[in-house]
Structures are given as structure tokens and as C-alpha cells.
Amino acid sequence: MPKIVDHDERRRDVVTAATRVIVRDGIDAATSRAIAREAGLSNGVLSHYFSDKDTILLSALRQSHARIRDRILSKVSGLEGLAALREVLLDNLPLDDERDGETRLEVSFWSRSLASPDLAAVQRAEADDLRSAVRALLARAADAGEIRADTDLDDTTEHLLALVDGLSLHLLLYPSRLAADDARRLMLTALERLAP
Numbered sequence: 001m002p003k004i005v006d007h008d009e010r011r012r013d014v015v016t017a018a019t020r021v022i023v024r025d026g027i028d029a030a031t032s033r034a035i036a037r038e039a040g041l042s043n044g045v046l047s048h049y050f051s052d053k054d055t056i057l058l059s060a061l062r063q064s065h066a067r068i069r070d071r072i073l074s075k076v077s078g079l080e081g082l083a084a085l086r087e088v089l090l091d092n093l094p095l096d097d098e099r100d101g102e103t104r105l106e107v108s109f110w111s112r113s114l115a116s117p118d119l120a121a122v123q124r125a126e127a128d129d130l131r132s133a134v135r136a137l138l139a140r141a142a143d144a145g146e147i148r149a150d151t152d153l154d155d156t157t158e159h160l161l162a163l164v165d166g167l168s169l170h171l172l173l174y175p176s177r178l179a180a181d182d183a184r185r186l187m188l189t190a191l192e193r194l195a196p
Contacts, residue, residue, distance in 0.1 A: 011049050011059070014039050018060040023101045027108040030057065057109070058118055064105050065126050068092075081141035082191060085160075088133060089187055092164045094171050095180040103168050127161075134160055147194040156194065163190055 017039035021030045032053045036043045050056045072091050076084040094103035113119040135157045141147045147156075167183040 010041075010045075012063075014041070014046060014049060014056060015059045015063050018056050019064065019101075019105055022057075022060065022108050023104045027057070027112055032056075054116060054118065057112075058122060060105065061109055061119065061122055064102055065122075068102060069129075081137060081144045082146045082194075085134065085137040085141060086188070086191055088130075088137065089160060089164060089191070090184060092130070092168070093180075093183050093187065094168055095184060100172070103172060107169065107172065131157060131161060141194070145196065148196045151194060160190065163187060 014035060018030055018035045021034050021038050025034070030053070032046055033043050035053070035056060036046050039046075046056070050059070068091070072088055075087045075091060079087060091099070094100040109119055109123060113123045135153060138147065138151070138153045138156055142149070142151060142153065163186070167178070167186060170178045171180065171183055
């Protein structure tokens, strides 16, 4: 009797393997051969599930974004304004092993996205979603009187997102200079400065 293969599970296994290779060894090391080896498959099997390596990489990025989105939605359930915004921003910092891996994956795609329209489109769409969420939460905080009335919501959104990116890179690149507790404190201080 032939072995029954769950093709969706096999695709997920390949994408998970690609994520492990990227996080551990970098995006340049994520060759089709390395991904297949990590997944315990032959290189030829990958072509049955994905048209090329970029499709695998794009799937890894989308899978990570979906996991992050689900986690954040769970964390902000029942929260509004600054309380929800605090959770969203802190969740986007690499403050634990899980988010460290997600951030490493995300940052690995940045330079590759400059040369790949498909990857850039995914990156931009996700960044737009995050920006919209942060902007909406700031607006709700303003309506509730949680932040100064004269706060420019668009500028503040950009400042907070730039702080997330900057702190994330510093945590990854300069761990002896900036610890997770420092990044958390700096983010919370930025939010506290918005208070009326």
C-alpha cells in the first residue's frame, strides 16, 4: 500500500525548515538544498510543493506574520487605547526567544526585499497593517484623553514604529549594550511621554 502523504503538512514542514535555516544561518544560507536537508527531504521533493526557493521564502515570511498577528490579537483582546498599543509595540520587540527568532527572520528579508518585488510587497503590506493598527490605537487613546490633545498622530505613529525597528536591530546587533529590559523600558518611556 502506498504511503499517504499529507501535502499541506509537508508544505508546512518545508516552510518551518526554511524558517529554522534563515534564523540559524541567515537568508543567504537558505538554499533549496539546505532547506530540503533541514526538512529531511530530497531536494527534488521541494519542486513538487514549491515552484522555486523564493516561493518557499515568501511562505516562511507569511507564516511568521500570521503567527505574530494571531498572538497579538490574543494579547489585545479586551484592551483599548494605550493598553492595547503597549501590547502591540512590546510584542514587536525581540524580548524573548520566540520574538528574537521572528525578528531575525524579518530583518533577514529586508535587504532581499529591495531586489524582490514579491517579497517587498509582502513586507510593505505587513508594515502598512502594523502602521494602521498603531495609528488607530493612538486615535482611540486620544479620544479617551490618554494622550495629549496636541499630539500629531501620524508623526507619533512613525516615531513609535521607528523606535520598534531601531530597538529591535540594537537588541540583535549590540546585545552587550542593550538588554531586553532596557528596550522594554525605553518603549514604555516613549509611551509615558504621550500622557497629558
